[in-house]
Amino acid sequence: MKVLIADDEMHIRNGLRTGIDWESLGIDMVLTAEDGREAHLVCQKERPEIIITDIRMPGMDGLELTGQAGRSLGAKKVIILSGYSEFEYAKKAIGLGVVDYLLKPVNIRELSELVEKCAADIREEERREGLTRQEKIRDILDKKLPAEEIRNILYRKGGEILCPPEIAVGAVSLDKSYGRYIQGYEKVRGDVPGSRTVYLAEADEVLVYMAEIRTREERSGYYAEFAGLLNAVNRKLAGMGSCSMGVSGRGAVTDIPQLFEQAKKALAHRMYLGDGSCIYFDMARLNQEKMYPFLQFDRRRARESVEMLRIDQLRELISVHFDEMKRMKCTDVKAAQELCVTIKNVVFDVMREKGVDIAGILDSNQELFQSQMEYTSLDGYEAWICDYCDLLLRGLKDLSGKCYSAVISKAVDYMNQHYGEDITLKSLAEKVNKSASYFSCIFKKEMGVNFNEYLNQVRIKNAMEMLRLPDVVIYEVAEKTGFHDYKYFTKVFRKLCGCSPTEYINHKK
Template sequence: MKVFLVDDEIVVREGIRESFPWDDSPYTLVGEAPDGEMAIPMIRDTNPDIVITDIKMPFMDGIELCRLLRSQLPWIGIIVLSGYDEFEYARQCIQLGVREYLLKPINAEDLRQALDKVSGLLKEERRTREHAESLRARTESDTRFLREKLLGSLFSEDAMEEDAVSALEQLRTMGYSVHAPFYVVIDAAFSSVDKGQPISEDLALSSSGSIFATKSRTGSRILVLGDTVADAEERVYAAATSLAQELERAGCETIRIGIGDIVDKPGDIFKSFKAARHIRHILVEKNDAKALIFGTREMGDTPTDKKSSAVISEAKLYMSKNFTDSNLMLQDVAKAVNMSNSRFSTVFSQQNGQTFTEYLIYLRLKKAKELLRTTDKRSSQIAFDVGYNDAHYFSYIFKKNVGMTPSEYRAQNS
């Protein structure tokens, strides 16, 4: 174990350094200092297991040093040396977690016994911490496994109403409140699964308890809770949009996201999942070369009437005026044209031949190419001007869609 010595008397430091058989012991003297003020940075650098310190020292005395060690480096064992056999010093040392209190003068045997005692206490504490950490990790692993199993049971075709209610109640006792007036399921598939599943988990963790994610063989299944139908719809579209964007940012490909029906009974969660899975399968069968697409139960509709066409024209006009807003989302445009999120998503894709996200990217990159050709603005500024707060993400999207980086495009078209 590493030992650091603090004492303002050089004779004491030399005596401990020279008289103690360091080479024939499990202890190594890694440094020394004449006062607490000088000792603190040296202790941080040498990272000792045990600090031996005097009480009476200039600048920073032993009591203050012990107080700092207790608050900043609490794992260090402290042995106090003092020429004062006073109760008040001993009392303060005990309060500060000092392990041993030795009166000067000390000999090698006294110091060896004190070091052995403190070393034994530190080893026992480390074993206790390691055991507690092992138990905590095992408990967390068991909890995650049970949580995954219970969430997975909600998507089982065999789940009855009472089974779903029981699963939700067990999740509640584990600290997960999954009860809500309304539920809706997202079924997402993507590659690679290893890259994408942590993104789904992060989405759930950042949702303040309104989203729960579980793994599937091809991606993730996400349960979204809502207080009202409108609330559930808004949350599920925000979640699907955010998930799609983050998956694309992470380099995932063939992203397919199905959104199920909004249901109001735990036993119907499977129905929502079944609808979401069906939509995802439709998206897969479309074999669209695009990397980003999601749909809803309304994909089977074929809105060809003039009213739908007029609404989409209005939506595209709205997007052309607002695409530079980095916060522009599908629900904003749907609200502007007085249409539900799910209906708007379906109608827009069928009328326009592109998803909302694809068309938004098209508008932004069209403007970006114009600015690259006609201005000397930096790529990072152009990214901001067309609605991207992250210049690196802008470059990634640009190269993915245009086939070259912004700087390469400028060089070829200037």
Template sequence: MKILIVDDEPMVREGLKIGIDWSEMGFEEVECASDGRSALQVFSEFKPDILLTDIRMPFMNGLELTQEVKKLDPIIVVILLSAYDDFKYAQEAIRLGAFDYILKPVDVNTLKEIVMRGIEKRIELLDACSKEIPQLKKEDLKFFKAEYYKYPLKLEEELSKAIKRGETKAAIDIFNKIWEEFENKRYTEDFIKRWGIELVAVITRSIIEIGESADVLFKETDPWKEICKLPTLEEIYRWMKNLIEVVCEYVNLTRSYKNRKIIEKALELIHENYKNPDLSLSSVANHLYITPTYLSMLFKSEVGINFSDYLTNFRVEKAKELLKDPRKKIFEVAEEVGYFDQHYFSKVFKSITGFTPKEYREKIL
């Protein structure tokens, strides 16, 4: 095992190199680089198994470096060093294929734990890549010529997009077109089985690109062994079709779960911060690392009303409770529910209740 450490702070870089017993974890070689650009040059020659890199660096940052090294070695294990303020960048790096991130200042025990998991992942990926696949037959070679390969490749990209959206019918329709292509060009059973591994790769990449782990689908099974057991083309077709259906269902379930969690957090932020006059759709969206447009659509879908209406109604309900106390002045109640302008508060309150705050207080008292 070889590890490359990249950080523009010399004390951090050298501290990590010298202060940790890398040989204890199985590393024979440790190299360092001071920025992303020089790291890329070292990477090409050094060929590390693990890349430990800071996010913020001159010339080429950690996100750009992650993208570039993934082109050179798709199964490289990238671990990010992230300051607390860089958390959203660390999340973006995970979406780009990074393995994990460690918050600065670095806790040595946490670092060792994540690196050890990274080693296990690297070994697992190397093992998967070394599995023996039967030799291509002569009649299949034409498929790999550019003119034959463009059409199925384009369909694979369309299939990936449908899977990422969780659109089962669209995904199956695209898969059927690919299968028709195989039948029309009379590809052999061995070749179609080998394409099954390509299908698994498409699915795995699609799942990772939407921020999910593919382990849940393939951790306990070896797809190649499963495909090899299938005795007929009909059964191969059913296996592939079923795999696509299961994955689309999984994507929809995880998206539904994530959406509920996003809305739960959004509601929590409203309930905890309604007194803040600057609370808005944009501020909540920024806190959740999603776009205001997406949050607005999601909020209306999950809650039934739009964000601003919910916030207004919530503030008015809180104001009603405060108005029960005759010692509180109207402007004080307004400020406690997020309105510095008493007249605007009265207008909003009346639009919801039909009464001004003063009328409402007189009525309930």
């Protein structure tokens, strides 16, 4: 946020500029001007949100500056500085919408409090304006507004409407594969630094961005612009998941509803292209063929695989079918879901015939079996149904989890060696080549506790060893054992050891 100090007395300008801790008030830049005309030029170039101005200045007085800057130059709050003899001017200033006036000599504390209040009011006004603008943009995307209103909402600046010759629209959506779906877009919503694309709104479960195309270079380079935007968004997720993007063709600002539909149609192609894709409408061949993959699924061969307990053979059969769906560029979510249900039912039928306690198996692996079968790519559906069948067939063999010892042994060894690092369920599952939901199920089944509980046990065990050393510093032990929150370290330590780290050290002395 910017503030402009306009006063023809240098000692007042410099005193205010250096005598106030502007950063603590939420001010990023302090500008100065020695008269009204210079102040007007600064407002034209920098557009400060807050103006602090003397009433009497050469060239243009504070009241005229207030009127012009507030009408067309973006100033949102104005504070007038005046002497006792100018009280009538101050009353007139209030009529122009000035926030307040202060009598000279200025009280620094009083001015600081007033600026802080102005900054807070501006942020709240911008928040409300942003919500109102997003509601209007959603109306645009829903085709509820006429063309002139679209131009007015998106591109009215002052008294003019300055639309670019063309625009393109990008629809960004969080990926749901492998059950790792972030509820909400708080992490990635909004403008991305360094990108020329503009964030518009959240609509139809996607984040909508717009790229302005004003030059020949931008027309040929807008694909790369959106690809860069997607990379930046995925970096903001910091390993918590991924996003995909559909990008429209080019069109006029008034075509934005149609461009939005193109972007969403392009996004649907991540089903076969995979998560993390940036897909362009002009390049995506829309597949109009209705698919019923479950009708072509080889049930007989699948039954044989289940009856013979040939897990690898069933996985291969599933993989072949999903590969065929990718080759046919399937974008139909229901087709993938129906195929998964068909495969699951084949396995259930064989297990019922053999008198297996299906309910017991499902109950002991609830995390995977009760997860929603809603993914954004064929890879996600394939991984889910393979893990599902894997657990069912292992239950059919009644191996009671012993077959997972190699996987869990590798995971436990890694935790014992790297307990001081950031280890997540997802990252460890990737180390042992399993999906997170599947790995979570088999870990708890064999170890008797969930992943987080066991990791805390390993960390606290090593913390106890370190706390036995002389001249130990507790918060350093917490950091070395992977606890970046000291309070959480103390809480877990007390839970597992029955005392605080300090009490543990004193007891050992």
